[in-house]
Amino acid sequence: MDLDAFRWLLTEPGQQLLARATEVAGDDPLRAQSALRRDASAEQVAAALTQATLRLRAVPKFGDLAPRLYFTPDGLEQATRVPVAEHRAARLEAFRTTTLVDLGCGIGGDLMAAARAGITCAGVDLDPVRVEVARANLEALGLPGAVMVADATTVDPAPFDVAFADPARRTGRGRSFDVDDWTPPWPFVERLLRRDSCVKVAPGIPHGLVPAGVEAEWVSDHGEVKEAALWSGSLATTARRATVIGDGGLATITDEDDPGPGAVGVVPVGRYLYEPDGAVIRAGLVTAVASGVGGGLVDEHIAYVTSEQSFATPFARGYEVLTELPYREKQLRAALRERGIGRLTIKKRGVDVVPEQLRKRLDLRGDDEATIVLTRVAGQGTALLVRPF
Known part of the structure; x- marks a missing residue:
């Protein structure tokens, strides 16, 4: 997405074009472009139609917030679903977190959830477009927070209560399950986990890769496993946790609920x-x-x-x-x-x-x-x- 075109989209004429693009987003692409080209450039029309389309795709993740937010294609794909992000923010709030730095904030999904929980947030990302989108999303919801372009690996998280990171897990070859392909890479994650931190990782992360003393939490939303999160320092309360989110609310079970090896065996099929x-x-x-x-x-x-x-x-x-x-x-x-x-x-x-x-x-x-x-x-x-x- 072109940065200048996105910035123009935030102006009054841009918002008017976006509103019109939303009305024709489901139409034939050529017809939709023709209808919008009368008063805007090709780049501006493309930006408006892209946002209108992404907002439709974002509904499963962002629900009623989707029509008010902004996205990039890769940023939407990596963004955390609202119920999962809200659960994480609630955990941070329970630990009395007052300040958070999001190292690789993307479009700001977790940043918004933490800010809505009353946590003072700052976010950084290498991509200027994602930074601009994250900033626009905070403003769209009337939330405080600072976002800037920076390399997460060069940022000192020491002034913040908690550091959060969501390493990108895609390469030019597509999604990668190799931690060495992550951006930032696994050694950065290991260093971050030596202090109070939370790192979002793929749900397929091997148990053996989780450092000692770090809590691994797997989260599902309405039956779909969405992610794992690694909690370190004073945020770690157990070794393994499963959290399920559904219509009835949220429930969690940990390794402390497990009776241990040999306590549960194979039995004939019961009723x-x-x-x-x-x-x-x-x-x-x-x-x-x-x-x-x-x-x-x-x-x-x-x-x-x-x-x-x-x-x-x-x-x-x-x-x-x-x-x-x-x-x-x-x-x-x-x-x-x-x-x-x-x-x-x-x-x-x-x-x-x-x-x-x-x-x-x-x-x-x-x-x-x-x-x-x-x-x-x-x-x-x-x-x-x-x-x-």
């Missing part, structure tokens, strides 16, 4: 089956969920929990086990057709099955609906007919 949330699985806390529902594992390598008891837990989705079905495809088809099943939800874990392909091969045509779970139970492929509760 109920539980599918742990992805954040729980990433945090290695499946056995904590099993202990919480008074059950065990269906297989030592599979993240399904079973119990004879019915529990409502935010950390897993529950199913009543109705019966076991044949695992072989031909016999499974016959069993489902016999029950008049036409619409089938297929859950699978630990088995080599592609649900869409299997559903097509089963070719079911009944009037009823059902859910099956394909997994391993004590090492054996198993099909279970279940009912969500």
Whole structure:
């Protein structure tokens, strides 16, 4: 995005063009450009249409705030969802954080959440466009805060209570899971974690990479694992934590809730089956969920929990086990057709099955609906007919 065109977009004529671009953003691109070119340059029209389009794409992350904010394509992709950013800001507020420096603030997603929590914030980023966008976003929400162009690795975080960083994890080849490709790189993160800091990282970060004394928190939003965050210094309160955000609010479980090795084993499939949330699985806390529902594992390598008891837990989705079905495809088809099943939800874990392909091969045509779970139970492929509760 051109910096001058974006700055012009913040002027009164630019805001008028942006309002018009919002009205035609869903139209044919050529028609939309033609409608806007009468009173603006090609660069200005492109900037307005880009913002209008990005605001539509931003709704899943930013909700009602999206129409008031500004974005860049890569900045939107890396930005934290509002509920997750608000959770992080609430944790910082609980630790009585008064000042925060965001080292690589991007478009300012976490900066805005912290400022809304009453924390005095400063942000830096290498990209002048992202800095301008972050500054505009703070102003759009009437929030205080300073943003400037700077190399995060050269900024001294000592004057601030907490340093926050969200290293970019994309290269010219696309998304990278190699910490050496991050910007700033992993050695910078390790240095930052020697003080009170929070670093947002990919949810696939290996447990062995987390430095000693640092808390690793995996966060999911409505069933989707969104990130992991590393908390260091006085902000670390445990080793591993899973936090789930849903319609009912927020819940968290830690390694202190885990009964420990050997306390939860493999047991026969009981009346109920539980599918742990992805954040729980990433945090290695499946056995904590099993202990919480008074059950065990269906297989030592599979993240399904079973119990004879019915529990409502935010950390897993529950199913009543109705019966076991044949695992072989031909016999499974016959069993489902016999029950008049036409619409089938297929859950699978630990088995080599592609649900869409299997559903097509089963070719079911009944009037009823059902859910099956394909997994391993004590090492054996198993099909279970279940009912969500």
